[in-house]
Amino acid sequence: MEQSTAVPISQSKPQTQRSGKIKRYMWGYLFLLPAIAIFTLFLWLPIFKGVMSSFYTIDFVKGDSFVGLANYKTVFQDADVLVSVKNTLYYMGLALVIGFWVPILFAVSISEMRRFQGFARVAAYLPYVVPFVVLYGVWRWLYDPVGPINAVLKSLGIGQISFMVDRAWSMISIVIMETWQSFGSAMLIYLAAVLSVPREWYEAAEIDGAGVWQRIRHITLPAIRGQILLMLMLQLIATSQGFQTQYAMLDGGPNNATLTYALLIVRYAFVRQDYGVASALGVLMFFALSILAIIQFRINNRGGVES
Incomplete structure (x- = not known):
């Protein structure tokens, strides 16, 4: 006897709605990617680098050394x-x-x-x-x-x-x-x-x-x-x-x-x-x-x- 493999409607409907929303907003997310990349590259990375540098003695010849506070x-x-x-x-x-x-x-x-x-x-x-x-x-x-x-x-x-x-x-x-x-x-x-x-x-x-x-x-x-x-x-x-x-x-x-x-x-x-x-x-x-x-x-x- 064959077993039924049909997916219940109650389970498939939320997945369909979720995939529909992703497709609907996909181009919007793609257009945001360049702005997010530029924002991260020129703002958040320098901020993170500055915070890290505050715990080091910066020396471009001998290299940086950790000095804590x-x-x-x-x-x-x-x-x-x-x-x-x-x-x-x-x-x-x-x-x-x-x-x-x-x-x-x-x-x-x-x-x-x-x-x-x-x-x-x-x-x-x-x-x-x-x-x-x-x-x-x-x-x-x-x-x-x-x-x-x-x-x-x-x-x-x-x-x-x-x-x-x-x-x-x-x-x-x-x-x-x-x-x-x-x-x-x-x-x-x-x-x-x-x-x-x-x-x-x-x-x-x-x-x-x-x-x-x-x-x-x-x-x-x-x-x-x-x-x-x-x-x-x-x-x-x-x-x-x-x-x-x-x-x-x-x-x-x-x-x-x-x-x-x-x-x-x-x-x-x-x-x-x-x-x-x-x-x-x-x-x-x-x-x-x-x-x-x-x-x-x-x-x-x-x-x-x-x-």
């Missing part, structure tokens, strides 16, 4: 590390106090303009497209002891300010320059958020007799609160990695007044050629930035970035 011990014993952390936190604070509100102010002001709004958008964004080489040259000239800024201060009866030499002014000068150069891109994001607010809200407020400041305070700012929180976290992450301007303008001077944490990593790697300690510094920064990224993710999940 010695590189991290060097980091915590180096006085320059504490100086760089303080300078980085100071730089982040200055960027918030001086520069964070500038794009919000411009975005709200431009949205309230009745004429020449397009010209104002272009004019505010233009500094962002200035090449960095030109930018640094122009601002060195502006900050020069006999430059235009000091000439104006002298005409007003104010004493000369040594922007590039005075420790009290060097970091402030950098933040002012970067604010002028980069606020245009953030302004466009805020402006898009402001223009997405329903115009009926403003019309109703005007009918009720609300002035410009009242409309901004009770309608505009609450409506873009999510974008403000998001841009705040992004700026904190960006300024914590401040390096390029400090290096190009003053190379960490005067007397380490603009020595940031990222610049110290570059010094360890390419000046002192101590790649193990540089990797240890980078790993510590990676974990610090990961905490900021987690905070941003939690804010996003709680709906803090919704308009």
